[in-house]
Amino acid sequence: MRRATHTETRTTYGEVGATQAPDLMQYPPKGFKPAEYRARVGHGDARFAAAWIATMTWQIQERSGIRVRVDSVPPADESEYTPVQFDEHGQPVDAAEWATARDESRYSPDGTPFLTAGTTATLSIEAYGRTVEAPVRVVYVIDEPKRKGFAYGTLDGHPESGEESWIVDQTDDGSVWLSIRSFSKPSSAKWRVVAPFLRRTQAQYTKRYLRALSLNEKGEQTDEVVVVEDTEAGVGDPRGDERPPTGPRGDAAGTGA
Template sequence: MKSSELAGLPFTYPEVGATAGPPPAGYRHLNASAVIGHGRTRFEEAAAEVMRWGMLRGAGLRVDATTGVAAVGSEVVVGLGPVRAPCRVVYVVDEPNRRGFAYGTLPGHAETGEELFAVRYDPVDESVHAEISAFSRHGTWWSKLAGPFTSLMQRVVSGRYLRAL
């Protein structure tokens, strides 16, 4: 499946946009962050990289996106080995001290849920933080069967996202 084939597909979960607030019940929740540098210049560089799918590519994933920069409605197929994960951007964060985007799963994804990729600048100590927030549950019989492995992979890949910037 290519990103250009995803138009019109529905999200596979009803809580679209929920990574912007308290995580919904009935899902595994993931929140992780890491300091990736200091200063406004570092923040601007990291923010631009996040918006160009940099956390995904930097984690070693293949990215086939309908846009070069994440925007609401952008469709993307993320690949790792033979696994393909179709998603659509549900919202963009564009604040003075925080930037990023969240995407949600589409049919064909092994999981059901949403993930936020962002960077945050703390003006008090000038630290720059990479942030990941997600809620998910198994969406296919084979991801349920491989449950412990898929949960481990999500944690491993999330760590790679944070180191990618």
């Protein structure tokens, strides 16, 4: 059976890249609910490197119980770095490569390739005895000396429509932070019926995301996570979910949150 790659599929929203807007919480795209969270996940250069490498290899999602299947990766131009370009529908026009043209810069120390803008993936969630599949496309990457991360947008078939970003940064005092920003809404009438449930689930799993960078391979907490900012329009505090992130994600979700 031929596996869908979603390479020809447009994002289900038009405001591609809007998670970068400074005023997202005050002026979200019309009809969408915004959310923003920030947590300190460690300190020092080694911690920063470990955090952004985990972020750029889908480890935040996988450590939170989501199964990630990468469906397609755009070809990279080995001669230079070119940011991805999108049309007004969120369709990638030109591919981008991670960091520089040097081959080793696109892989983690264990050989795992870093995700790149234009990559499509399917997030699989076990929900009440069935699997909910949520197709997404990476719409941009951030590659700065002290700030790295990415955002993905929803594709057709995702329970929600919108965008979510995960950015790791290191401040002048050496502290390492994870910021999560999103805007979303149910993607269809079927999902609008259960919108309150989707929102609660989104808040619960955001906490798992915030904790994911302090987990080791065995799922054990290695560092204290300090949440200093959590704001979501019309939604409860994500810190209300005290369950550890074990096993595949067990309920329906929004833009991966």
